[in-house]
Amino acid sequence: MLGYDAPRWHALLNDLPAALLIVAVCFDLAAATGRRESLKWAAAWTLWAGVLGGWAAVVAGELAKNSLDHGEAIHELMEQHERQALVTMSIFTVILAWKMYRRFALPKAEEVVLRVLSIFGVAGVLYTGAVGGKMMFEHAAGIPTKTMEAEMHNRMAGHEHMEGEEHDEHEHAAPDTAKGGHVDPPGTPPHTH
DSSP states (O other): OTTOOHHHHHHHHHHHHHHHHHHHHHHHHHHHHHOOHHHHHHHHHHHHHHHHHHHHHHHHHHHHHTTSOOOHHHHHHHHHHHHHHHHHHHHHHHHHHHHHHTTTOOOHHHHHHHHHHHHHHHHHHHHHHHHHHHHHHHHOTTSOHHHHHHHHHHHHHOOOOOTTOOOOTTTTOOOOGGGTOOOOOTTOOOOOO
């Protein structure tokens, strides 16, 4: 749809809701300490948007999981990511539903319980994102096998820098894993030993 496959839709949809849910909790905590009505409503609307967007990301993730080239390592991480996303979104959905049921006028004790629950929700957002990042950056989830093979051949072939372009001889060297060498991400300043 619109030139995007399910994994790309999931990638497109997952960052903003996560940020909105975290910001909603921050607004809510700030409203509790500052007693500002505007922060309370900012938290409510941000929570609404985060829950709706979060469920869109979950649906896209569900569609994506069956279309990825993957082995056992990615499969295990994918299941872990899915479970945590469902738990996290359930937490925020319960919070939103309860606040709506109470018409956003909760007794103090219920506010405290929901704030504690929302902190667990933020931990869930962070954990879900960490597992998703591990799938992508350590296991190349979402990258088709043919694309990854072509990129590996391209990297092994190396490239030439144009005249005047800065070049660090070690920047593009393959890691010497036999010697237990460490490879820094591109752009990391060289180490002085």
